[in-house]
Amino acid sequence: MTYRLFYSPGACSLAPHIVLEELGVPYEGVRVVIAEGMNQKPEYLAVNPRGRVPALAYGPADSPRILTEASAIMIFLARSHPEAGLLPTEAESLARGVEWMSWLGSIVHQTGVRLVLRPDRFIADPAAHDALKARGRETARAAFADIEPRLAGQQWLLGDRFSVVDAYLLVFFRWGNRLGFAMRQDYPNYTAIMDRVRARPAVQRVVADEGIDIE
């Protein structure tokens, strides 16, 4: 069957969305807009009971399988289409890619960006939200300061070739802007790689398709 990617505009599903477009394989994008609560509707919970995006449907059309988690979907797609070379196969380089995706997806996303954008998911009382947001911004800012020197002199995140991890990094760059950080000014190494990512035709198609802006 054709792949189906369940995504919300600008969510971390943006990264596997880019990967599908880069691969040039047939796929269908299905919008599950988090801001409209679509990820908690019965229709989507039947796809992914965890109510999160992204999810990828693949396999037999009459009994598709579902894979979740951005990093897992990207590794699956890259390994299923090795000719595109979107993820290193050698142990150490592969592990570096996973290290980046794990740290971004756990610490930076869940204890940084998400504290700012969704404090209600951590504590119901709105009186506590300002403190949570402040802590989340602090964690996100420290993360960007951590990322910047690691990218010095790099053409792409993992070296001389575009990989799925560059696509993932774009999600966080965009979130940095959304959090009000001066990404272009404060993080020039990061910006340089992101400008190369955004210049890719596949990325431009996905950004237009999701209807999002990237500063």
Added chain:
Amino acid sequence: MTYRLFYSPGACSLAPHIVLEELGVPYEGVRVVIAEGMNQKPEYLAVNPRGRVPALAYGPADSPRILTEASAIMIFLARSHPEAGLLPTEAESLARGVEWMSWLGSIVHQTGVRLVLRPDRFIADPAAHDALKARGRETARAAFADIEPRLAGQQWLLGDRFSVVDAYLLVFFRWGNRLGFAMRQDYPNYTAIMDRVRARPAVQRVVADEGIDIE
């Protein structure tokens, strides 16, 4: 050089610790006790500036490289020693393993267990800690309820062979007990796999070495 694993007893570093012992390769364990703040000391920040465990040192003895993130370390070790068969190589099974590790490491750890055990990392005001802990317990309980039916009839998490993901799952089982959940009573499928994990000689050696209990 010999591998060096920086770990804190009972932290998620337990999983790569088990993997090293399972592989039977020479390694040195270095205790970085989080409860004593050792992970924020200059000595450790020189190893991993992010101040988190686990970290793995490998490569030339005079200029070792450092790899962080439990999932990345386990994938690196499994791929570097493929003869042990600790992680599937086929795209779909590998992706399933990464899906588990990503979800456990982000949602279950960072927005569940960590809210309960380290609410101060999210908000300074102790008055807000009870609400954070309650939310964390709710997330952790939902996660265990999610895990349980997925393990029905499974010998091991990924099928018929022990993998690094079984080791990772043990960390969360132990945390469930620490959070006061009746793990053995409420989650029999999960318990059955964990009993098989704990029966492994390598796991017993690591548990003794770290000096931890597993109910």
